[in-house]
Amino acid sequence: MSSGLQACGISVERGGRRILQAASLEIAHGNFTAIIGPNGSGKSTLLKALAGLWPVSAGEVMFCGKPIRTHSRREIAKTIAFVPQDTRIDFAFTVAEIAGMGRYPHRGRFAPETAADRAATEAALVRCDVAHLKARDANTLSGGERQRVLIARSLAAQPDIVLLDEPTASLDIEHALDILTLCRELAHDGHAVVVAMHDLNAVARFADFVALLDEGRIVGVGPVADVLQPAALERVFGVRAEAVTDAAGSTHFLFHSLK
Amino acid sequence: MEIKSAGMKGAGVKQRLRVRLYYSVTLPLLAISILAAISIGSTPLPWRTIVAVCAIKLLPASWLTAFGSDVSTITATDQLVVWIIRIPRVLVAAVVGAGLGSAGAIMQGLFRNPLAEPGLMGIGPGAALGGVLAFVTGWSSRSVLPLPLLAMAGALLALGLVYAMATRGGVTPIATLLLAGVATGSLVSALSSLLLTLNIANWQIAQEVIFWMMGGLEARTWTHFWLCAPFVAMGLCAGIVEGRELDLLMQGEEAAASLGVNVEAAKRTLIVTVAILTGASVAVAGMVGFVGLLVPHAIRMMLGPRHRVVLPASALGGAVFLILCDLAARTLHPPTEIRLGVVTALCGGPFFLILLLRHYRAASL
Numbered sequence: 001m002s003s004g005l006q007a008c009g010i011s012v013e014r015g016g017r018r019i020l021q022a023a024s025l026e027i028a029h030g031n032f033t034a035i036i037g038p039n040g041s042g043k044s045t046l047l048k049a050l051a052g053l054w055p056v057s058a059g060e061v062m063f064c065g066k067p068i069r070t071h072s073r074r075e076i077a078k079t080i081a082f083v084p085q086d087t088r089i090d091f092a093f094t095v096a097e098i099a100g101m102g103r104y105p106h107r108g109r110f111a112p113e114t115a116a117d118r119a120a121t122e123a124a125l126v127r128c129d130v131a132h133l134k135a136r137d138a139n140t141l142s143g144g145e146r147q148r149v150l151i152a153r154s155l156a157a158q159p160d161i162v163l164l165d166e167p168t169a170s171l172d173i174e175h176a177l178d179i180l181t182l183c184r185e186l187a188h189d190g191h192a193v194v195v196a197m198h199d200l201n202a203v204a205r206f207a208d209f210v211a212l213l214d215e216g217r218i219v220g221v222g223p224v225a226d227v228l229q230p231a232a233l234e235r236v237f238g239v240r241a242e243a244v245t246d247a248a249g250s251t252h253f254l255f256h257s258l259k
Numbered sequence: 260m261e262i263k264s265a266g267m268k269g270a271g272v273k274q275r276l277r278v279r280l281y282y283s284v285t286l287p288l289l290a291i292s293i294l295a296a297i298s299i300g301s302t303p304l305p306w307r308t309i310v311a312v313c314a315i316k317l318l319p320a321s322w323l324t325a326f327g328s329d330v331s332t333i334t335a336t337d338q339l340v341v342w343i344i345r346i347p348r349v350l351v352a353a354v355v356g357a358g359l360g361s362a363g364a365i366m367q368g369l370f371r372n373p374l375a376e377p378g379l380m381g382i383g384p385g386a387a388l389g390g391v392l393a394f395v396t397g398w399s400s401r402s403v404l405p406l407p408l409l410a411m412a413g414a415l416l417a418l419g420l421v422y423a424m425a426t427r428g429g430v431t432p433i434a435t436l437l438l439a440g441v442a443t444g445s446l447v448s449a450l451s452s453l454l455l456t457l458n459i460a461n462w463q464i465a466q467e468v469i470f471w472m473m474g475g476l477e478a479r480t481w482t483h484f485w486l487c488a489p490f491v492a493m494g495l496c497a498g499i500v501e502g503r504e505l506d507l508l509m510q511g512e513e514a515a516a517s518l519g520v521n522v523e524a525a526k527r528t529l530i531v532t533v534a535i536l537t538g539a540s541v542a543v544a545g546m547v548g549f550v551g552l553l554v555p556h557a558i559r560m561m562l563g564p565r566h567r568v569v570l571p572a573s574a575l576g577g578a579v580f581l582i583l584c585d586l587a588a589r590t591l592h593p594p595t596e597i598r599l600g601v602v603t604a605l606c607g608g609p610f611f612l613i614l615l616l617r618h619y620r621a622a623s624l
Binding site for chain 2: 048051053072073074076077078080081082083084086088089090091092093094096097098101102104105107109135150153154157
């Protein structure tokens with residue numbers, strides 16, 4: 001389980017523009033880490049760099065003690081799962097087929113599906129509460145179901161680290177809560193879960209750690225209560241944040257425009 | 260819960276049954292259409308004659324007595340019609356159909372678009388231009404080889420150009436590839452038209468060029484078959500080997516990469532595979548449209564989208580489809596042959612619409 005993943009002062013450039021600058025972050029197992037920040041602050045970029053999907057122009061993403069770019073995609077995929085924001089499914093693959101694709105890094109080119117493959121896929125489907133949809137064509141699912149199926153696909157690879165890029169972006173409140181609860185449970189099971197997200201109240205409720213991004217720089221990192229401070233939120237998001245404590249003792253934020 | 264899980268198991272079994280059903284219908288259909296296409300024509304031939312000629316050509320002389328009087332009554336004309344004229348043509352039709360069918364399936368997966376077809380990357384137009392060059396230079400009238408070889412060279416050159424334009428730093432974005440392909444395709448087609456216009460005064464050449472652009476299999480020989488079959492076989496195998504990668508690429512490149520696929524390498528292999536399949540097919544048949552669009556689409560509706568299933572099934576379906584289309588092209592309006600590309604579009608269009616309507620009706624239920 002000692003599959004350490006950390007960003008060491010990484011910068012990412014795209015089209016001559018620096019989207020991420022000297023960002024350092026260590027991913028901890030058993031924790032739910034939220035990456036927050038305004039649109040365009042580099043949340044997705046940080047996640048993709050951590051997943052080894054985007055090359056870095058400076059610094060290094062270290063994975064298992066070596067730069068991640070020296071690992072093969074297949075090796076990375078066995079440990080790090082990445083659930084992209086693009087959940088489009090154009091062709092009529094069944095849910096079982098989609099989830100089974102998560103087994104790709106474990107299977108030989110012509111190896112038939114083994115009992116272990118089937119068991120891992122089945123477990124992932126059950127975990128994400130979509131086992132009853134197995135025979136459905138994935139392009140007929142609702143947004144919430146599709147997101148859960150894609151998480152199941154990533155879990156079928158039996159990864160230690162799960163990175164999710166705004167998994168609740170297009171979901172209604174009920175399905176968003178389902179997804180975040182699932183992420184919380186995955187962290188509880190010992191996974192390192194890293195989620196790029198927008199809803200700061202959900203962050204306060206579900207996450208253990210937060211990395212706060214502002215224009216490509218990590219301007220705050222640490223336990224939720226330390227980072228989610230009204231002053232920092234005002235500086236980064238340009239809104240006045242008011243913290244209220246409910247009867248149960250948990251903190252909620254109310255936001256007011258500065259104008 | 261129990262009922263549901265029984266239903267799930269049923270779905271997997273049902274799909275496997277459907278694949279088996281598909282092959283148990285299509286394989287005999289292939290045999291029947293090959294036999295029918297050899298037998299039907301201006302000189303109708305009974306199937307016994309066809310079998311006897313094949314026996315004479317393929318079996319050692321000492322075995323032939325087993326066929327008795329069938330063999331002894333075979334004339335030189337029978338041999339010529341069956342072995343030199345009809346069989347190569349039918350086999351070329353089968354191979355071209357297989358090549359275009361599987362090339363279309365790969366293109367649609369690669370572009371994540373069910374409307375993609377082999378011509379999209381400029382490969383088809385490139386091959387066509389090569390063919391046109393062979394006609395206007397007069398090389399095609401001197402021997403069999405210049406036409407298919409120039410067509411293949413045209414396909415590979417067009418692909419090389421498109422690929423080089425779309426690739427920066429080892430990365431080939433599919434959208435850029437599409438744009439470069441469409442641009443190159445129009446440019447190359449314009450060159451073909453230019454050559455045609457310049458040679459319109461020489462009606463014989465112009466006619467050859469026009470016919471080539473409409474596709475056709477008249478006067479195809481064993482040489483054509485051997486020029487095309489190895490490449491189609493190679494391309495089909497490569498496609499099946501990369502089938503799982505193609506399934507994953509259909510989920511989006513980021514998803515595929517995060518699941519362990521070496522995306523750029525897989526794309527490169529698949530693009531070259533499409534070029535080989537399309538180039539070899541266009542080289543011996545001219546421009547035959549619709550097969551690469553229609554066949555994989557129909558197969559996916561029947562058997563689902565997994566490429567390890569779709570690719571071989573599309574090859575088989577494409578072979579049967581093109582043999583029957585070529586048979587129709589030869590026999591519908593004798594003595595004139597209708598151009599093969601015209602027949603595929605005329606048969607394929609309505610069939611495609613029916614499938615599409617049925618699909619949407621089923622989806623809306």
